[in-house]
Amino acid sequence: xxxxxxxxxxxxxxxxxxxxxxxxxxxxxxxxxxxxxxxxxxxxxxxxxxxxxxxxxxxxxxxxxxxxxxxxxxxxxxxxxxxxxxxxxxxxxxxxxxxxxxxxxxxxxxxxxxxxxxxxxxxxxxxxxxxxxxxxxxxxxxxxxxxxxxxxxxxxxxxxxxxxxxxxxxxxxxxxxxxxxxxxxxxxxxxxxxxxxxxxxxxxxxxxxxxxxxxxxxxxxxxxxxxxxxxxxxxxxxxxxxxxxxxxxxxxxxxxxxxxxxxxxxxxxxxxxxxxxxxxxxxxxxxxxxxxxxxxxxxxxxxxxxxxxxxxxxxxxxxxxxxxxxxxxxxxxxxxxxxxxxxxxxxxxxxxxxxxxxxxxxxxxxxxxxxxxxxxxxxxxxxxxxxxxxxxxxxxxxxxxxxxxxxxxxxxxxxxxxxxxxxxxxxxxxxxxxxxxxxxxxxxxxxxxxxxxxxxxxxxxxxxxxxxxxxxxxxxxxxx
Numbered sequence: 001x002x003x004x005x006x007x008x009x010x011x012x013x014x015x016x017x018x019x020x021x022x023x024x025x026x027x028x029x030x031x032x033x034x035x036x037x038x039x040x041x042x043x044x045x046x047x048x049x050x051x052x053x054x055x056x057x058x059x060x061x062x063x064x065x066x067x068x069x070x071x072x073x074x075x076x077x078x079x080x081x082x083x084x085x086x087x088x089x090x091x092x093x094x095x096x097x098x099x100x101x102x103x104x105x106x107x108x109x110x111x112x113x114x115x116x117x118x119x120x121x122x123x124x125x126x127x128x129x130x131x132x133x134x135x136x137x138x139x140x141x142x143x144x145x146x147x148x149x150x151x152x153x154x155x156x157x158x159x160x161x162x163x164x165x166x167x168x169x170x171x172x173x174x175x176x177x178x179x180x181x182x183x184x185x186x187x188x189x190x191x192x193x194x195x196x197x198x199x200x201x202x203x204x205x206x207x208x209x210x211x212x213x214x215x216x217x218x219x220x221x222x223x224x225x226x227x228x229x230x231x232x233x234x235x236x237x238x239x240x241x242x243x244x245x246x247x248x249x250x251x252x253x254x255x256x257x258x259x260x261x262x263x264x265x266x267x268x269x270x271x272x273x274x275x276x277x278x279x280x281x282x283x284x285x286x287x288x289x290x291x292x293x294x295x296x297x298x299x300x301x302x303x304x305x306x307x308x309x310x311x312x313x314x315x316x317x318x319x320x321x322x323x324x325x326x327x328x329x330x331x332x333x334x335x336x337x338x339x340x341x342x343x344x345x346x347x348x349x350x351x352x353x354x355x356x357x358x359x360x361x362x363x364x365x366x367x368x369x370x371x372x373x374x375x376x377x378x379x380x381x382x383x384x385x386x387x388x389x390x391x392x393x394x395x396x397x398x399x400x401x402x403x404x405x406x407x408x409x410x411x412x413x414x415x416x417x418x419x420x421x422x423x424x425x426x427x428x429x430x431x432x433x434x435x436x437x438x439x440x441x442x443x444x445x446x447x448x449x450x451x452x453x454x455x456x457x458x459x460x461x462x463x464x465x466x467x468x469x470x471x472x473x474x475x476x477x478x479x480x
Contacts (some may be wrong), residue, residue: 084108
């Protein structure tokens with residue numbers, strides 16, 4: 001939201017205004033805000049404020065504050081939201097913003113109100129209360145019921161009811177399935193030992209924070225969770241060893257080039273890597289981990305084992321229902337977040353959805369911004385306002401105080417164009433497929449990644465020639 005005015009500029013000249021406090025952007029993450037009729041991605045921080053540039057003609061318009069309604073007792077319609085994450089929260093808020101007056105029930109198996117899960121691997125000793133996205137007063141004010149510590153066991157789409165683990169059977173008129181995914185554990189002997197930990201909740205994060213102090217710590221997994229947790233523990237654990245199944249970290253997401261850079265960053269701080277390997281056995285004594293044996297035959301002495309090897313969708317309760325899922329048990333939706341069953345919608349991590357910028361190819365992307373977009377589109381679809389999902393996924397990883405930002409969908413890319421140098425810790429990687437840019441990743445090159453995201457969202461092709469050009473003005477960068 002624009003809240004300032006800068007005088008003395010020409011009508012079409014850009015101006016810069018404060019839109020939020022720095023505290024609203026935590027740990028190098030990014031935020032979308034509404035400016036005029038457009039969404040803007042915030043990435044720039046100066047003097048404890050976050051800034052965004054807009055055309056001056058937008059200035060002088062009234063502040064755009066989202067109005068939210070409440071329940072109308074005369075409306076007998078009920079929307080049930082299964083899951084207490086970003087998708088459900090955004091769906092609930094959007095329904096009230098669009099003057100939906102029916103009953104909204106948000107059901108979560110967690111014991112907390114919706115919280116910011118992106119921070120769990122970045123500030124692992126954070127108190128749960130500091131992670132909440134909305135407090136109970138908010139839900140009371142807008143008549144959004146929240147049921148905690150309750151899990152769905154089955155759904156009857158003919159009767160429009162859900163059976164829960166406490167014996168309750170609750171009816172609905174429309175339902176959003178947003179139960180997310182859960183961490184995947186190792187499949188080997190010894191995984192049930194006491195100090196084999198996974199990161200799913202704030203309590204898990206705090207447990208890892210205190211358990212790693214002065215300990216020989218082994219981390220399994222070299223994507224976002226594994227690498228961020230390892231980086232976080234560097235000054236606390238006595239030693240850190242990372243086990244990865246691929247040749248380099250982030251190989252499937254950010255690519256081998258950036259993976260090599262991140263690996264070097266951690267190696268310089270004393271982290272040991274064993275790549276192209278896997279855990280064969282977790283060895284213990286008195287119910288606690290003592291060593292980790294790898295398939296290669298190497299044995300690593302350990303006091304603590306942290307597993308971050310991916311996720312499984314929480315969709316078991318849908319088995320036996322007619323809701324269509326793919327071979328990995330992700331729920332298939334269309335571009336309006338509708339499943340194959342009328343009045344059943346799905347959003348967030350457990351969806352397989354068509355990504356417009358990937359020419360409609362179905363993908364599953366477990367990231368915060370994607371889940372929020374899903375929730376909004378699902379709410380509008382429930383209100384019979386067909387707004388097509390059109391997003392460019394963006395996410396970020398923070399390692400040793402450095403934030404690598406990524407936008408797009410680079411799966412299957414065939415060429416990478418590099419601006420800057422990896423070794424200088426200042427670079428922009430442009431990923432190409434069929435001679436077009438499909439994704440970008442950058443470190444210390446703001447706002448280049450968000451510029452690429454904007455172009456992709458607008459459907460404007462970024463050609464290979466443009467990507468390879470020495471002219472970086474379109475990226476709002478100086479020569480590198």
